[in-house]
Structures are given as structure tokens and as C-alpha cells.
Amino acid sequence: MRSSMLRSLLKNSVSDGSRVARRGFASGSAPERKVAILGAAGGIGQPLSLLMKLNPLVSHLSLFDIAGTPGVAADVSHINTRSEVVGFSGDENLGKALEGADVVIIPAGVPRKPGMTRDDLFNINAGIVKSLSAAIAKYCPHALVNMISNPVNSTVPIAAEVFKKAGTYDEKRLFGVTTLDVVRAKTFYAGKANVNVAEVNVPVIGGHAGITILPLFSQATPQANLAHDVIVGLTKRTQDGGTEVVEAKAGKGSATLSMAYAGAIFADACLKGLNGVPDVVECSFVQSTVTELPFFASKVRLGKNGVEEVLGLGSLTDFEKEGLEKLKPELKSSIEKGIQFANQN
Numbered sequence: 001m002r003s004s005m006l007r008s009l010l011k012n013s014v015s016d017g018s019r020v021a022r023r024g025f026a027s028g029s030a031p032e033r034k035v036a037i038l039g040a041a042g043g044i045g046q047p048l049s050l051l052m053k054l055n056p057l058v059s060h061l062s063l064f065d066i067a068g069t070p071g072v073a074a075d076v077s078h079i080n081t082r083s084e085v086v087g088f089s090g091d092e093n094l095g096k097a098l099e100g101a102d103v104v105i106i107p108a109g110v111p112r113k114p115g116m117t118r119d120d121l122f123n124i125n126a127g128i129v130k131s132l133s134a135a136i137a138k139y140c141p142h143a144l145v146n147m148i149s150n151p152v153n154s155t156v157p158i159a160a161e162v163f164k165k166a167g168t169y170d171e172k173r174l175f176g177v178t179t180l181d182v183v184r185a186k187t188f189y190a191g192k193a194n195v196n197v198a199e200v201n202v203p204v205i206g207g208h209a210g211i212t213i214l215p216l217f218s219q220a221t222p223q224a225n226l227a228h229d230v231i232v233g234l235t236k237r238t239q240d241g242g243t244e245v246v247e248a249k250a251g252k253g254s255a256t257l258s259m260a261y262a263g264a265i266f267a268d269a270c271l272k273g274l275n276g277v278p279d280v281v282e283c284s285f286v287q288s289t290v291t292e293l294p295f296f297a298s299k300v301r302l303g304k305n306g307v308e309e310v311l312g313l314g315s316l317t318d319f320e321k322e323g324l325e326k327l328k329p330e331l332k333s334s335i336e337k338g339i340q341f342a343n344q345n
Contacts, residue, residue, distance in 0.1 A: 032059040033275075035052055035055075035103045037062070038097070038106045039107040040063035040072055040073075041069050043253055043256035044111070044259050044263065046072055047260035049061070049063055051261065051263075052264060053077075055083075055268055057272070058082065059082060061086075062085075062098070063088065064087075064097035073085050073087025094135045098139035098143075101143045104145050105267055106145065107148040107259070107263065110124050112150065114250070126155065129149050129159060130341070130342060141163075141166070145159060147177060148177045151209055153176075153212060156176040156295055156338070157338030160174055160342075171287035173305075175270070177266050177284065178204060178297045179263065179284075180262035182215075183262045185217070185234070186201065189224075189234060192226060193220075199221075202215055202217060203216045205297050207331045207334065208285055209334070210240075211330060213238060216313075219315075235319075242254065265282075273308070274303075276304055282299070286310060291324075292328075293328060296331075298311060
């Protein structure tokens with residue numbers, strides 16, 4: 001979705017907090033939609049809660065974390081926009097937070113710190129994602145689940161296995177949020193191509209970590225004839241974007257703000273799809289047959305049931321084909337690690 005979302009949200013909220021002004025809807029006609037954020041008091045969760053409060057498609061905003069959530073909920077509830085906000089803390093209130101949710105966004109867990117590997121993240125976040133997924137299966141099995149908790153290449157397969165065991169798995173309703181890769185690719189490309197970033201689109205395929213992130217700059221619009229070495233540099237910077245921020249923050253955080261923005265963009269797309277807005281297309285890490293891997297990120301058409309269609313990769317350059325083959329073993333290993341964890345523990 002275009003980065004104009006935030007501008008339109010701010011405009012709508014400032015001019016009339018009760019007004020629902022969205023493409024495809026008359027004022028006040030958007031249906032009731034409950035969005036639950038699990039991990040709402042964290043570094044991503046707080047700015048994400050703010051951004052979702054600004055979204056006029058949200059009627060009920062449910063904020064959950066193990067602690068600190070009532071304060072976050074009280075804070076954002078004072079903002080004069082449509083949604084009612086309720087905060088829940090403690091595992092005993094997780095069910096209440098989830099009941100009736102249309103979209104569940106999961107930024108819960110620990111962020112990456114300098115020197116931390118994806119394995120370190122996995123060891124902490126895998127268990128958190130597994131328990132939250134079990135609660136989703138119990139309390140809102142038909143919700144669209146937006147997985148932000150890293151490593152996404154493993155946590156999405158974990159959630160899928162948990163849902164399968166519970167008998168609630170619907171591959172159309174589980175998404176790994178890779179939107180930040182797209183956001184970065186758009187920003188970096190616009191800088192090199194000297195074009196208006198608001199008009200840029202760049203599909204990003206593969207996974208959501210390191211070399212598994214493959215931006216397809218050959219398919220970027222508006223087109224620009226960038227030199228090969230520039231494309232190589234843009235690809236690496238997109239892949240290392242998270243590390244760039246972790247190092248810049250020098251131990252005081254990770255890419256929490258840009259991730260919250262990307263999470264809000266993707267959740268907005270899911271809500272639009274649920275509400276029947278046509279031709280909503282975003283990249284996401286989903287169950288897929290586009291490659292031989294069971295999960296893969298590519299462009300996805302969103303609709304009333306979640307995934308309406310997983311779109312193909314399109315034409316790739318030799319450099320992109322090489323990148324695709326290079327990423328497959330690592331992505332395959334990460335997927336299998338998640339499946340193994342879900343079935344062993």
C-alpha cells in the first residue's frame with residue numbers, strides 16, 4: 001500500500017475523529033472490525049498501537065502484553081479517532097483480548113540486539129509464538145494472523161503447525177509480515193533512481209532475514225536504468241537494513257519504529273481486503289507453491305478470506321535468479337526448524 005496511508009489517517013483523525021473516510025466507502029459505512037495486538041507494550045507494539053488507533057477501519061483495538069498494557073491503552077484511547085481501546089495484561093486475560101478479533105498482529109517477543117543471531121532470537125521467541133498461536137486457535141480461529149515476531153521464517157511455520165494440531169489451520173489466514181523489506185527497498189531505490197518515493201513500488205520475495213530477502217529491482221516502478229553494481233548495493237542494503245538500524249542504535253533498540261509503520265501498512269491492507277476493497281496486493285510470507293518451499297514471500301492478493309491469490313514471481317534477471325537459488329537452502333532450513341520445534345515441544 002502507498003505511504004500516503006499515514007497522511008490520510010492523520011488528516012481524517014484531525015478533521016473529524018468520528019469520520020470514516022476510506023477509498024471505497026462512504027462516510028461512516030465501514031464495518032465493525034476488531035484488531036488485537038499481542039505484545040502491545042513493547043518497542044514495536046507501542047508505536048503500532050498508535051498507528052492502528054489512527055486507522056479509521058478499526059472499530060475496536062485490543063492491546064495485550066504480559067505487563068504495562070493498561071497504560072498504553074489509556075494513552076492511545078485519548079486520541080480522537082473511531083476505535084474503542086481496551087488493554088489487557090497477564091496470560092489470564094489473553095482470551096478476552098482475542099475474542100472476536102478479525103485481525104491479530106503479533107509483535108511479541110524480544111527484538112534483536114547487537115551480536116544477536118537469528119538463532120538467539122529463535123530460542124526466546126519460538127516458545128512465545130507457540131503459546132500465543134494456541135490461544136488464537138482457541139479464541140479467534142478465523143482471524144487473519146499477522147506475524148511480526150522474528151525470525152518470521154520460522155515463527156510462521158510454528159504457528160501453522162499449532163493451528164494444524166488444533167484443527168483450525170487455514171493457510172489463507174496466516175501471514176508473515178515482510179512489509180518492512182518492501183518499505184526499505186522502495187526508500188533505497190527512490191534515492192538512487194531520483195524518483196518520488198511515494199510513486200515507487202518494488203516487490204520483495206523469499207523470506208525475512210538476510211540473504212533470504214530478495215528485492216526484485218528489475219520489476220521496480222517507475223523504471224530506472226540503474227547500473228548492475230548499484231542494484232547489487234541496493235540489494236545488500238535491503239537485506240542488511242535491520243542490522244543497519246541495530247548498529248546505529250548502539251544497543252538501545254532495533255528497527256521498532258519502521259517495523260511498526262510496516263506492520264500498520266500490512267494490517268490496513270488486510271482490513272481493506274476483509275471489507276471487499278478490490279485489487280489489494282502486498283508482499284507477504286505465506287504458504288505457497290510458487291517454489292518448492294512450503295512457505296515463501298511474494299505478492300499476494302488480499303480479500304474477504306485473507307489470501308485470495310498468491311501471485312507468481314514474474315520475470316527475473318540472472319542476478320535475481322542467482323539470488324533466488326542462494327536463498328532457498330537457508331530459507332528451507334529456517335522453515336524446517338520452526339516445524340520441528342512446534343512438533344517436538
